[in-house]
Structure formats: C-alpha cells, structure tokens
Amino acid sequence: MNTKNINTHLTEIRDYFKAAISIDCVIFGFDEDVLKVLLIESDLNEFKGKWSLLGDIVRPDEDLEEAAYRVLQERTGLEDVYMEQVQAFGAIDRHPAGRVISIAFYSLVNIGHVELKKHNNDLHWHAVKDIRHMAFDHKEILATCYQRLQHKVIEQPIGFNLLPKKFSLRELQNLYEAILDVKLDRRNFRKKFFAMDYLIDLNEEEQEVPHRPARLYKFNQEKYSQRQKKSLGF
Amino acid sequence: MNTKNINTHLTEIRDYFKAAISIDCVIFGFDEDVLKVLLIESDLNEFKGKWSLLGDIVRPDEDLEEAAYRVLQERTGLEDVYMEQVQAFGAIDRHPAGRVISIAFYSLVNIGHVELKKHNNDLHWHAVKDIRHMAFDHKEILATCYQRLQHKVIEQPIGFNLLPKKFSLRELQNLYEAILDVKLDRRNFRKKFFAMDYLIDLNEEEQEVPHRPARLYKFNQEKYSQRQKKSLGF
DNA sequence: ACAAAAGTGTTGTCAATACACCCATGG
DNA sequence: CCATGGGTGTATTGACAACACTTTTGT
Numbered sequence: 001m002n003t004k005n006i007n008t009h010l011t012e013i014r015d016y017f018k019a020a021i022s023i024d025c026v027i028f029g030f031d032e033d034v035l036k037v038l039l040i041e042s043d044l045n046e047f048k049g050k051w052s053l054l055g056d057i058v059r060p061d062e063d064l065e066e067a068a069y070r071v072l073q074e075r076t077g078l079e080d081v082y083m084e085q086v087q088a089f090g091a092i093d094r095h096p097a098g099r100v101i102s103i104a105f106y107s108l109v110n111i112g113h114v115e116l117k118k119h120n121n122d123l124h125w126h127a128v129k130d131i132r133h134m135a136f137d138h139k140e141i142l143a144t145c146y147q148r149l150q151h152k153v154i155e156q157p158i159g160f161n162l163l164p165k166k167f168s169l170r171e172l173q174n175l176y177e178a179i180l181d182v183k184l185d186r187r188n189f190r191k192k193f194f195a196m197d198y199l200i201d202l203n204e205e206e207q208e209v210p211h212r213p214a215r216l217y218k219f220n221q222e223k224y225s226q227r228q229k230k231s232l233g234f
Numbered sequence: 235m236n237t238k239n240i241n242t243h244l245t246e247i248r249d250y251f252k253a254a255i256s257i258d259c260v261i262f263g264f265d266e267d268v269l270k271v272l273l274i275e276s277d278l279n280e281f282k283g284k285w286s287l288l289g290d291i292v293r294p295d296e297d298l299e300e301a302a303y304r305v306l307q308e309r310t311g312l313e314d315v316y317m318e319q320v321q322a323f324g325a326i327d328r329h330p331a332g333r334v335i336s337i338a339f340y341s342l343v344n345i346g347h348v349e350l351k352k353h354n355n356d357l358h359w360h361a362v363k364d365i366r367h368m369a370f371d372h373k374e375i376l377a378t379c380y381q382r383l384q385h386k387v388i389e390q391p392i393g394f395n396l397l398p399k400k401f402s403l404r405e406l407q408n409l410y411e412a413i414l415d416v417k418l419d420r421r422n423f424r425k426k427f428f429a430m431d432y433l434i435d436l437n438e439e440e441q442e443v444p445h446r447p448a449r450l451y452k453f454n455q456e457k458y459s460q461r462q463k464k465s466l467g468f
Numbered sequence: 469a470c471a472a473a474a475g476t477g478t479t480g481t482c483a484a485t486a487c488a489c490c491c492a493t494g495g
Numbered sequence: 496c497c498a499t500g501g502g503t504g505t506a507t508t509g510a511c512a513a514c515a516c517t518t519t520t521g522t
Contacts, residue, residue: 017294018252021324021335060251060333064324088322088337090255090298099294101255103322187476188512211472212519421503422485445499446492475518491502
C-alpha cells in the first residue's frame with residue numbers, strides 16, 4: 001500500500017513551490033440610488049493611477065475569512081458585515097511581483113456607517129457601472145463578484161445589508177433596480193416583499209421629504225434566521 | 235502618495251508567509267442510477283483507511299484550472315471534461331503537514347469512459363449518499379461541491395456530461411432524481427425537457443431490454459453553446 | 469393649487485403540478 | 496399472456512406581469 005508518513009509529506013510540501021496567498025475584498029455599498037464599490041489607488045508603480053480592490057496577504061495564523069474580515073475592519077471600521085467567499089483567482093502572471101493566488105470575497109455594507117479615515121484618503125467609492133479599468137485582474141474579480149451578488153440577491157434577502165436599519169420600500173426597490181440593472185413594477189415589488197413577510201412595519205414615516213412621506217420598515221432578521229435553520233434541517 | 239516600486243513589493247511577498255496551494259477535484263460519475271464520486275485511499279498514516287479526494291499541489295507554471303485538469307487527466311485518462319471551480323478551503327489546520335490552502339473543483343464525467351488503471355487500484359467510486367467519513371476536510375469540500383452541483387443542474391443543462399452520448403429519457407430522469415434526491419413526475423419531466431429543445435431524437439432504440447425499448451437522444455451541444463453566447467452578449 | 473412620490477387591486481398569461489391509461493417488447 | 500417500463504394529454508393551481516387612479520405632504 002502506498003502510504004507516507006507525515007514527514008515525507010512535510011518534505012514534499014516544503015520542497016514544493018509555494019505561492020503567496022492573498023484575499024481581495026469587493027466591498028459593495030449603496031448610495032444615491034447607485035451601487036458602489038470601495039477602491040483604493042494602486043500602490044504599485046506599474047498600476048499608477050489605476051484603482052484596486054482592497055486586499056492583503058493572508059497571515060500564517062488566520063484563515064481566509066479572518067483575513068478578509070481583518071481587511072474590511074481596517075479599512076471601514078465595520079464589524080458584523082455580510083460577507084461571502086466567491087472563488088480563487090490564480091492566473092500565473094496576475095501579479096507582477098510573483099505568483100500570488102487571491103481568494104475573492106464580496107461584502108455588503110451600510111455605506112452610511114463607513115467613515116473613511118484620514119490615512120485612507122486614497123480610498124473612494126465608485127459606481128460599479130462606471131468602472132472601466134482596474135489594476136491587476138481586479139476588473140475580472142469585480143465582475144465575477146458582481147454577478148454572484150446579482151444571482152444571490154434574487155434568491156435570498158441579503159440586500160438589506162446595504163441599507164440603513166430603517167428604510168422605505170422605495171429605497172428597497174431602488175436597491176434592487178440598481179443591483180439587477182432593471183426597472184421593476186412598484187406594485188408587484190411591494191406585493192412580493194410583503195408576501196415574503198420579512199418586513200417589520202415600524203409605524204414611522206420619512207421626515208422632511210417634499211412629498212407624501214413613505215412608511216419605514218426594518219428587516220426581520222430573526223424570522224429569516226429561523227427559516228434558514230429549518231430549511232437546512234431536513 | 236503612497237506608491238511602491240516593484241522591488242518593495244517583491245520583498246514584501248518574499249518575506250511574507252507563503253502557503254502551499256493545492257487543488258482538490260470532486261469527480262462525479264453516474265452509474266446504476268446512483269451519483270458517485272471518485273476517491274482514493276489516503277496516503278497519510280494519519281488518515282489510514284479514510285478516503286480522500288483527488289488532488290495535488292499546484293505547480294509554479296500552471297494556473298489553477300490547468301492543475302485541476304492535470305489531476306483529472308492523470309487519474310481518469312479523460313480530457314474535455316466539464317469542470318467548475320467552487321471555492322477555496324483554507325482553515326489553518328486543515329492539513330496536518332502544514333498550511334495548505336486548497337481550491338476545490340468539481341467535474342462531471344461519463345463513468346463508462348473512465349478506466350481505472352492498475353497503478354490506481356486504490357481508486358474507487360463511492361455513492362455520494364453513503365459517504366460518512368473522509369480524510370482532511372474533504373467531507374466538507376465534497377458537501378459544498380455537491381450543493382453547488384445541485385444548484386447548477388437546475389439552472390443549466392449540464393447533467394448530460396454524466397451520461398453516455400446516447401441516452402433515454404428515463405436515464406436522464408434517473409440522473410436528475412439522483413442528483414437532487416427527489417422523485418419527479420415522468421410526464422412533466424419529459425414535457426420540460428422537450429420544451430427546452432436541447433434533445434436530438436436519434437431515431438434509435440434501446441437494445442435487449444425486457445420491456446418496450448425507449449427512444450435514444452443526444453444533447454444538442456451546439457444549440458446550447460449558441461444560446462449561451464447570445465444571452466451573454468447583450 | 470400644484471408638484472411629487474406613496475399607496476393600493478384586478479386581470480391575463482404562462483409555467484408547474486397532479487394524475488391514468490394504452491403500447492411495445494421479452495420471456 | 497404476463498410483467499415491465501415506455502409513451503402520451505388535460506385540468507388545476509399558483510406565480511408573475513401589466514396596468515391607473517387616489518392620497519398625502521411641502522412649497
């Protein structure tokens with residue numbers, strides 16, 4: 001039988017090619033009815049003037065999700081954020097400095113809660129629709145993550161993560177229209193969301209709007225978590 | 235401005251922690267109306283008697299897909315196989331020999347075309363439903379890939395990759411029932427597939443069955459590829 | 469009173485479901 | 496002639512799409 005002990009294996013791994021592992025975060029936000037992504041000006045001369053996703057090398061003592069949360073926390077100050085791994089990007093020459101394989105995550109944040117710090121003055125929110133060129137293969141990573149988001153958002157109610165705690169149905173609809181890049185019928189949209197039964201009516205209204213104020217709702221997180229458990233259970 | 239030249243970056247990457255990168259292949263096959271996966275007995279003493287996915291370290295000169303195809307080719311002799319990256323698995327202690335981050339792929343093969351070679355006599359097909367324990371975190375990888383397959387198979391007609399070129403509708407239905415682990419109505423199933431219009435009637439019949447022989451079909455690959463292009467186009 | 473957006477129901481269409489009988493073949 | 500699975504059509508239901516008018520507020 002072809003068995004090896006752990007030392008053989010250790011040697012094999014030590015002798016084998018090792019690559020650097022990084023994570024890249026596609027941080028989505030929603031502002032002024034536009035889906036945006038947080039980018040930083042590339043710190044590489046090769047990509048001067050190009051925009052780049054937020055990423056870092058994964059450290060020996062952290063797993064991939066931890067690394068991604070660390071970057072997110074360092075850059076936005078936020079915790080408890082929705083995040084999902086998308087996939088790895090490993091083209092041989094994707095990084096000019098050597099073989100770097102990157103695991104892409106996307107996350108959804110409430111853009112109003114993000115305070116861009118002084119030392120982050122090269123960080124900016126960009127409308128996803130307007131982005132043309134990016135550093136590295138980040139355009140491809142962004143596109144893949146954006147597709148994943150579009151797909152996910154029609155299957156599960158994760159869009160709420162991009163909104164303030166209290167929101168109107170119009171805001172919610174604008175969000176979906178921005179993400180999916182479609183126009184939706186207002187009445188059908190309302191019907192659908194009320195039927196899903198994840199909205200809690202706060203009995204509050206918008207303030208200081210120059211028209212009839214809309215009712216405000218919040219997302220029923222508990223009910224959603226309950227149902228998730230149940231549907232996973234069987 | 236905070237720019238770095240390539241050498242700073244090179245140093246950073248050289249000095250930083252580097253992990254070994256592997257790929258793991260979840261190779262699905264379909265035989266005797268059962269969804270199966272190709273596994274190998276672990277070559278590590280730690281996992282003696284446990285089954286393991288087929289994987290290998292990624293080499294410096296190949297990208298992730300190439301590495302996955304290489305493993306698949308070495309183990310099954312097959313080329314031109316359906317394959318999809320699922321995600322990376324990077325828990326700190328997932329490999330006893332050190333930090334190894336693994337990118338998982340699943341692929342769909344025609345099990346009849348796989349000839350397990352002599353030197354592969356520790357390779358076996360296992361019914362996905364019956365698998366209890368596996369080496370490393372391979373149970374989790376398998377579960378994730380299987381979920382992805384279930385999801386994908388109801389969105390796109392990729393199931394054909396698991397069948398012989400010529401197949402009956404019963405075989406196709408059995409395949410879907412096995413993958414999704416549900417019972418389907420025969421008439422509705424037929425209606426749906428004919429409506430999709432991806433089946434070419436070969437005007438042939440099953441041979442030597444002890445009942446009325448079924449008609450045989452093949453998958454209209456061109457039509458599918460055409461439509462894919464169109465729907466991506468706009 | 470006007471502008472601007474909120475809120476609200478009904479109808480038609482299409483897709484998914486449920487369901488039962490006759491047919492062709494081998495033994 | 497019997498056992499086995501192959502092949503077929505219809506009626507019902509539920510989900511989604513299309514669509515227009517009244518209400519509330521600020522200016």
